[in-house]
Amino acid sequence: MTFKPQTLTPYLSARHYFGAEQRRHRESAQLSLVQLAGIVNSSKSTLARIETAELMPPPDLPDRLDAAFGTDKHFHGLYELAKREAHPDQYRRFMDFEAQADVLENYGAQALPGLLQTEEYAHGLLSVQEELTSEQVKQRVHARLSRQDRLRSAERPLRWAIIDESVLRRQVGSAECMSKQLACLLEQVDTPDSKVQVLPFSSGPHSLMGGALTLLTLPNGSTMAYEEGIQVGHLYEDRDSVKKWRRQYEILRANALPPAASAELIRQAMEDYKPCDTPPS
Secondary structure, eight states: OOOOOOOOOHHHHHHHHHHHHHHHHHHHHHHHHHHHHHHHHHHHHHHHHHHHSOOOOOOOOHHHHHHTTTTTHHHHHHHHHHHGSSOHHHHHHHHHHHHHHHEEEEEEESSOOGOOOOOOOOOOHHHTTTSOOOHHHHHHHHHHHHHTTGGGTTOEEEEEEEHHHHHHOOOOOHHHHHHHHHHHHHHHHHHHEEEEEEEGGGGGGOTTSSSEEEEOOTTTSSSEEEEOOSOEEEEOOHHHHHHHHHHHHHHHHHHHHOOOHHHHHHHHHHTTTTTOOOOOO
């Protein structure tokens, strides 16, 4: 049976355009899917599904395609647009601001902020959302991790995270997943561009217990606040609203443990996720 390539719709979205461009460059180079898969260290089925926009490109593929086709940052740029489509509409404007911010300040009540999450932890969080298919979970994990790329650049922002103690105690994924996640968190507690404070149970109730908050300070000095609940998030850009959220964040900062004490509490929590030694028989 002769294989007939599926008709593409490149102008439906950035994701569709990425797939169409991959096919266009592949066919121009007279490469089959199998041949291209060998060059970019992928699989034929993955590349085929990317071309038809059934699958979001993995974050390491665009640079390999650019290298294979000699297209400079063409696929890299398309991916930067396409990855935003993996997020709900109301989140995209926040992401644009996050990518520009000089200072990122987060509070996480029930889960670690996305910029602090490992791949396994992010997968564990997203996989409990029943409305998401396994493929959608994978795409959102990739999209979430791609936001961390800037943290490894020369122009990385200053990050300050306040996390509730419950985040340390609530197991997400396996015990090994949590152990690795807390070890990763521990490395970011007190560095020149990253600070982490734990808000202990002993601090009592507070006004942000029901959600998460992010404050973004842009190079021009302006600040916006993103407050996130269970199903919806809201971006505040007006000065009065941001001032209110800033006040609440500073109250949390004052009641949270300093970095050194926070690191010790994280180490204590890690003990709960260590494998038990099996007694000799």
